[in-house]
Amino acid sequence: MDELLRQAIAVLRGMWQRRWLGIIVAWIVGLASVVAVIVIPDKYEASARVYVDTQSILRPLMSGLVTQPNIDQQVNMLSRTLITRPNxxxxxxxxxxxxxxQSRSDRESLIxxxxxxxxxxxTSRDNIYTITYRDTNPESAKRVVxxxxxxxxxxxxxDARKDTESARKFLDKEITQYEKRLEEAEARLKEFKIRNMATQSAEGKDYFARLTAAGALLEQSKLQLREAEQSRDTLKRHIVGDEPSLMPDPAQESIAGISVPELDARIDALxxxxxxxxxxxxxxxxxxxSxxxxxxxxxxxxxxxxxxxxKAAATNPAASLSGNPAQQQLKLTLSEADANVAALRTRVAEYQTRYNRLAESARMMxxxxxxxxxxNRDYEINKKNYEQLVQRRESASMGSEMENAAGVDFRLIDPPRASPKPVAPNxxxxxxxxxxxxxxAGxxxxxxxxxxRPVFFDARSLRETSGLPLLGTVTLLVDDARKQRERKDMLRFAAACLTLIGAYGAGLLALFLISVRTA
Structure with missing residues (x-):
């Protein structure tokens, strides 16, 4: 610590020896800086305040129906990117x-x-933007703002119109491409259906469901055919007498089921x-x-x-059968049964043919x-994307119309105005x-x-700096004349410092008085 203090004292004593150089440099730098501050041209500030209203009653009403961009974010980004070279x-x-x-370099420096x-x-909360610019000419600053x-x-x-138009062009281009894809998919689907028309079903069933249905119909038709054949054979046996006769026994017969028209009419009337x-x-x-x-x-x-x-029928059976209504009805029923059997056989043959044809084609299905x-999958995907693109295009169109009807409202709160007094330099x-x-600087x-140019004030400093042995020191005896000269020199130095400070004080006072008078 003592060593540092000793070195600091040595440095300060050396600086004191060069004090006049310091005061001269201080005066030169002070005068130059004052002149520089005075010659700096005055600058006037022009400003304007703009309020951006991004709220509209249409926006919540149309929420979910149209594509709504983040207007606040767009305006904020616009304000940040407004000062670009093209602008x-x-x-x-x-x-x-x-x-x-006059030249390209002047234009570049101006930009x-x-x-x-x-x-x-x-202010992000209130959407109020303040635009400021400083220039030596207040009217020029006002025009710039x-x-x-x-x-x-x-x-x-x-930018809003450009974005909407770009989005619409992109959607139109994509929709056109998907229309072509849909047309190509529909053409391929049509060719496929024409080529495989025999394997298609109007009910929308797949091939194996149709094969199963055809098998079920075939079995059902065979069962109906067997039932019809059994019914027909039973009728034949009744007619030829293999089965018990349908005619009732005379002893046990009732006349309730036999018709005699003349007597029946009279009995009904009575x-x-x-x-x-x-x-x-x-x-x-x-x-x-009675x-x-x-x-x-x-x-x-x-x-x-x-x-x-x-009695007459028993005497002549053939005549009785031909004239018996029940027997005639049995013959008619037998004819109908034969016709039904023939139709069912045709149906079974047709179902068998269909089943065989479907079974033969099962390997290709x-x-x-x-x-x-x-x-179908490619077509459904393209159709879904196409419908979504059309819906979004309509949403974008509605959004564009909504922006035109209720877009961003710019309100000029404070019109461009230049300050009457210069704002710079201070x-x-x-x-x-x-x-x-x-x-x-001094x-x-x-x-x-x-x-x-260091000066040594003690023997130790000289010995340490030179590295040579020091034999001794000679002390300077100061007489009265030298002391008088040093005192005068000190007074002149103090006067120079006070004059410098006083000049600055006078300048500040004059500047203050001028500013008060102009205010």
Missing amino acids: VEKLIRMADLDLKV EGLMSSLKINN QSLVSIFVESNLG QKNLDGLLQRYTDQHPDVV TRRLVKELEDQKRQEVAARR PQIEAEFAQL RTLFLPLTLLLALG IAATFAASQL
């Missing part, structure tokens, strides 16, 4: 900043300056008359008794007529069904800084001079 070149033309441009000077600040506001509004609308009498009279009424007697006489007469016919499934702040700069100059 700045457009701004230069709109604000007439290129009138004084770079604008890109670094233009500022866009926003006005042009940038116009570009801000137009860029959003133009029965109706008897029913009417019974509704009005009792069983002992003379009209009721009517019942007549009915009984007619039934006896009918029974005698039936007995006579049976897995390949045909696999090909049909592949064609000379009140820069002048004290130049004082610090001057003092720092101190740095004295330190550099002390290090370049």
Whole structure:
């Protein structure tokens, strides 16, 4: 610690020896920096505030029906990418900043300056954007801000239209491609159906289901054929007498099922008359008794007529059979049974042929069904994608119309306005800084001079630096005249420092008075 303190004291004593160099450098740097601050041209700031209204009642109403982009994110990204080279070149033309441009290098420097000077600040919560620009000419700054506001509004609308048009073109292109794919798939499907028309079913069943159904119909038809043949054979046996006769025994016969038209009509009439009498009279009424007697006489007469016919039939069986209605009905039923058997045989033969044909083609059906499934799957996929693309195109069209009806609303809260007083440079702040700069330059100059031409103030420093043995030291005796000169030199140095500080103080006071007077 003592060694460091000793070295620091040695450095400070060396710097003190070069103090006049430091004060001269401080005065030169101070004067140069003050002149530089004074000659810096004044800059005026122009600004404008824009409110972007992204809310609309149509957006929640159309939610889920149309494709709605994130408007807030788009506007935020637009504000971040607004200050680009193409927009700045457009701004230069709109604000007439290129009138004084003489060369390409001047134009490049102008573009770079604008890109670094233009500022866009926003509050993400309120969607309020502040555009600022500083220039030595307030009117020029105002024109630049006005042009940038116009570009801000137009860029959003133009980008929205461009995005919608690009999306629509892309969807139209994809829809056209899928239409061609659908047409090709439908053509392949049509050719397949025409080529395999015999294997198709109108009910929508697959081939093996049709084969199973054909087998079931064949078995059912065979069963119906056997039933019809059995019924027909039974009728034949009845007719030829192999089975018991259908004619009832005379002793046990009843006349209820035998018709004698003349007697039956009279009996029916009397029965109706008897029913009417019974509704009005009792069983002992003379009209009721007489009517019942007549009915009984007619039934006896009918029974005698039936007995006579049976006797005649027993005498001549052939004539009785030909004239027997029941026998005739059996013959008609037998004819119908024969016709039914023939029809069922034809049906069985047809079902057998279909079943055999389907069974023969069973080996080809897995390949045909696999090909049909592949064609149908490709068609369904293309159709689904096509319908989704058409739906999205309609959604995009509705979204575009909704944006036109309720798009982003740009409201100019504060129109472009240039400040009446310059906002830069801040000379009140820069002048004290130049004082610090001057003092720092003076101190740095004295330190550099002390290090370049060092001075030794004690024997130890000299011995350590030179590395030579030191035999002794000679002390300087200061007389009164030298002390007087050193005192005067100290006063002059203090006066130089105070004058420097006083000059800065006077300058700051004058600048303050001028700013108060102009305010």
